[in-house]
Amino acid sequence: MSTITSELWQQCIDRLSEDLPVQQINMWIRPLQAELKAENHLILWAPNRFVMDMVAQQYKSKILEQAQILLERPDLQLGLQVGSVPSEQPVDMPAAATLSSKSGAVSSGVAPRVEPIADLAESDTGAKEFVSHINKKFNFDNFVEGKSNQLARAASQQVAQNPGVGYNPLFIYGGVGLGKTHLMQAVGNAILERSPDARVVYLHSERYVQQMVSSIKNNTIEEFKDFYRSV
Template identity: 40%
Template sequence: MPEGMTPEFQMDAGPSLWQTCVEELARELPEQQFNTWIKPLSAVVSEDQQSITLYVANRFKLDWVRAQYASRLAALLENLQGHPVKIELAITPREGGARPLKASTPSSMESPAEALVVVDEPAANTFRSRLNSALNFDNLVEGTANRMARAAAMHVSGSPGQLYNPLFIYGGVGLGKTHLMHAIGNKLLADRPEAKVLYIHAEQFVSDVVKAYQRKTFDEFKHHYHSLDLLLIDDVQFFANKDRTQEEFFNAFEALLAKKSHIVMTSDTYPKGLADIHERLVSRFDSGLTVAMEPPELEMRVAILINKAISEGSEMPE
């Protein structure tokens, strides 16, 4: 139980749903990633297992878990439970008796005891983009390490479906690839609110393919993905060894390019370095613009820290 948490926040004895989820993530994530971001999470699962609240230590970790792992957690929990599970992220209460409040928007300034809803129900007649509105070009620190990728992303967000299609961004963990993708989507929606933009993790696409098979709903699946104006898909290396998923993504890829929609992908390596991905798909990945995200130089790291301190309302001397 997180320090200072009152009895009403305690986990049920043996929250098997979350424990099973953690064990699955331990198998699929690199050990360092798992130990840093997933293992420290504390979970409160509702009695009916329809919702789960995950507690993190601070706002930075909350934003990071939300951006990097929310889609995967949602897909995994849905697969385990057989129906969608509502996920919320909250800052661990530092003093007993204060229930975290739900934030209205991810970008609102919050006290440490406030929570951020990860999976929101979409408003009626609106397309659910899964974008994190807190991740934009304004708060993405620019440096030598990401200048080319940022410039390409800005161009895509301003003129989707034209140059740099697809845009393939690769690099190690924590270099800002996901932030850049959300920034593209948020900029496009700011300019064109009617645009159909979708951000997903590759594992979510795999899950959607599986569900379409199980429920025999491929027409709905194709309509959903083939009608997009912008598809942002994270970590395409997860398509490895999933032949039918690769086939369906190839079909979606061709359909989107044919209607001049834009595709942005990220990976931990460049297209031709991907293992166990069909050659024709690798060829499509490499057919637009491929840019790398490098580890930030010292000055950029300092700027990132200062910007983060400002956003948290703290003063950090250079």
């Protein structure tokens, strides 16, 4: 398996940009990574389950349509998976290259395992290390600002500059593709940029509930509370 050329994937993004607003392209399409897997398959890797589900529901058919036209492969198949491309060695693809699926991908109708959002993970040395799962691609510099999200951006920047002081908590509400997730992760990235040792968690509410229920079942609720108190 290998990554497709960045030029090829960029061509697909450019085609999609003709029909989709730039906010949606930056929020949902650009964070994806493409991996060639087989003759007529390509996996699109999403940074988290939320992005994967949104792309599967709203953009998968559009991506597939443009890719089939671009690559001249009517039999092209497209799948989605959470994670990142295992190999970072790009290879050139012929005009009839593809976009693929992987076992457990959305296209199979079977949802993949929910990935942990934040946890204490074992490192190669066996030591416990903090994992925040903040996507470094999302920052204030590449956030597309408009009239609908100016206030949200300003408030988010205040939170990033003074964590736990202003707008605590900060609640952001808006429609799909307007930048809510981008702003939340931009706050985390800004904090980590100034304080690399800070403990920042990007956590979906569903994952939080799953962890809490699991800790109750396993009688580890104190560890659960200690973990989130340490953030």
